Amino acid sequence: MPSATDELARYLELTPASKAKWQTATEYLPGGDSRNSIFWDPYPIFLTEASGNRTVDADGNERTDFINTMTTMILGHAFPPVMEAVTEQLSRGVAYNAPNEHQVRLARLLCERIPSFDLVRFTNSGTEATLNTIRAARAFTGRSKFAKVEGGYHGTHDAVSVSVRVDLSKAGDPDRPQAVAASDGLAEGVLDQVVIIPFNEVSASQRILDENKDELAAVIVEPVMGSVGMLPATTEYLSMLREFTEANGIVLIFDEVISFRVAPGGSQQYYGVTPDMTSLGKIIGGGFAVGAFGGRKDIMDLYDPTKGPRVSHAGTFNANPVTMLAGAVTMEHLDDGVYRSLAENTEKLRQGIRQVCDELEVPVQVTGLGSLFGIHFNGSEIHNYRDLAATDRDLRAHVFLGLLNEGIMIAPNLVGALSTCLEDKDIAAFLDAFRCVLERRP
Ligand SMILES: Cc1ncc(COP(=O)(O)O)c(C=O)c1O
Incomplete structure (x- = not known):
């Protein structure tokens, strides 16, 4: 059975250039950046390029973007x-x-x-x-x-x-x-x-x-x-x-x-x-x-x-x-049809996440509306902030790093937002990666 630190070890292996850049950054910027909201342990990746649904980091790792600059890039990067x-x-x-x-x-x-x-x-x-x-x-x-x-x-x-x-x-x-x-x-x-x-x-x-x-x-x-x-x-x-x-x-x-x-x-x-x-x-x-x-x-x-x-x-x-x-x-470029198809794709993703968790017997609540989604490893329904206290934070951290390792970007609290550049094959790839990472859970 893999340990909790296996995803971390893999992350460190995949991102030495990001680590070096971040260490240099900390000499000039508190915590190495100007946005506390995108810091994660042990250090964030540095991106060098983004286009459509794809981001590239300083080590050349490609990832499919399911957070899109904290929900901003609804038409993908560099539209x-x-x-x-x-x-x-x-x-x-x-x-x-x-x-x-x-x-x-x-x-x-x-x-x-x-x-x-x-x-x-x-x-x-x-x-x-x-x-x-x-x-x-x-x-x-x-x-x-x-x-x-x-x-x-x-x-x-x-x-x-x-x-x-x-x-x-x-x-x-x-x-x-x-x-x-x-x-x-x-x-x-x-x-x-x-x-x-x-x-x-x-x-x-x-x-x-x-x-x-x-x-x-x-x-x-x-x-x-x-x-x-x-x-x-x-x-x-x-x-x-x-x-x-x-x-x-x-x-x-x-x-x-x-x-x-x-x-x-x-x-x-x-x-x-x-x-x-x-x-x-x-x-x-x-x-x-x-x-x-x-x-x-x-x-x-x-x-x-x-x-x-x-x-x-x-x-x-x-x-x-x-x-x-x-x-x-x-x-x-954002007409009714675009909103409809974004919502349909996101619903497919939400359903897929529920199904994977169901099959692996992982308690989950999947939230969201339209093109927004959130994954909570939580046994009971979430109605407000206090309900988040029951979330399994260790599993959340494991899944976040695991998804990065598998080439998927979402936010550290496992929320995301689709862009029009994400197709059925990307949703399938997300679900495959999600399943893999959950199967590796400690
Ligand atoms: C709901 C909400 N309001 C306000 C803000 C602040 O926006 P900005 O980061 O552009 O200052 C954010 C940022 O994430 C937000 O999510």
């Missing part, structure tokens, strides 16, 4: 129409001190598709997008507190760096979660501004919201929780949030940075629940740094310089022509 358009744009300049037409093209596409979007503004990250949805809600309502879901990740600004990865010994009762700092260095008083609600728990959340309703500017929620392993909300939960916020003059924010993948108009279209404000990122920039926030005209008007503005918003690289063009070309 030729985006590359051609961007190459042409580069010769006309990269960033201007004036508006550009590509921004209007992308804004129109988004406003036409997304039920909640009367108006939109662009940023360079999803972090700035959620920051602005919350700030806008505060400005609009004149209130300061907001509610977020336990376990929800909305980027790295202070307000939302609360109750993300939670030490359950400090997190209080499941029906009444405490706000817990997700980082050192938060400003004093940040925790007092955040009310934590449990995901998918309708009556517990409603009770907490009701107790705080006069102080709440906003409720922010991800319709499919990326940080909880691609866990979809129930329609009942989102409907409750919509009715409650509407009845109490609270701004409902959907963070669709990831869940915008679910349908042409995002999860809000899929669920038929329209928030007041929405934050976006990832796929809408065609692979370039991006974020966007938008929503009701009366809220977005707070940003209008011809009317004030009441909310400040700037950013040297906001809506630069390269990102906007890449985003517009990407969105134009």
Whole structure:
């Protein structure tokens, strides 16, 4: 029987150049990189190339990409129409001190598709997008507190760096979660501004919201929780949030940075629940740094310089022509048929994973919606963050390294997102690799 360290030994054998590059990197960058979210033990691989569904690392190992830059590359890497358009744009300049037409093209596409979007503004990250949805809600309502879901990740600004990865010994009762700092260095008083609600728990959340309703500017929620392993909300939960916020003059924010993948108009279209404000990122920039926030005209008007503005918003690289063009070309390639086929392929993958686990008698929950999926070695169903505590983390780490060794890339917490470049044969290869790695489990 192989031991737990066999996958690690194989990983070390396959990736000496990545190891050397990472060691050099640690001399200049804390932890050798600028994104803590993509670090894994013992060190991450360095990629030198990515195109379509294939990535190549510094040792020349090829892998099929089932995470696609944390869900971003929905059309695969280096999608030729985006590359051609961007190459042409580069010769006309990269960033201007004036508006550009590509921004209007992308804004129109988004406003036409997304039920909640009367108006939109662009940023360079999803972090700035959620920051602005919350700030806008505060400005609009004149209130300061907001509610977020336990376990929800909305980027790295202070307000939302609360109750993300939670030490359950400090997190209080499941029906009444405490706000817990997700980082050192938060400003004093940040925790007092955040009310934590449990995901998918309708009556517990409603009770907490009701107790705080006069102080709440906003409720922010991800319709499919990326940080909880691609866990979809129930329609009942989102409907409750919509009715409650509407009845109490609270701004409902959907963070669709990831869940915008679910349908042409995002999860809000899929669920038929329209928030007041929405934050976006990832796929809408065609692979370039991006974020966007938008929503009701009366809220977005707070940003209008011809009317004030009441909310400040700037950013040297906001809506630069390269990102906007890449985003517009990407969105134009995402029609109903593309979403349908991505969802069908991902469902085949989810079913296949369940079947392999069933045959090998490995308890598993497979989550996800549309082109998003998550694998949890967990004997009982997952409804919210606390249910993840039962996941077999050793097996998760084994499978992650094992899949890398077998030529498959997903995220260390075993979530993934398909691109249009993944075909039936790639799904079959994933399932073969998954079976092999599980058969080698200690
Ligand atoms: C739901 C959600 N919101 C916000 C963010 C932050 O986006 P960015 O990394 O572009 O700042 C992320 C990033 O993963 C996310 O998943």
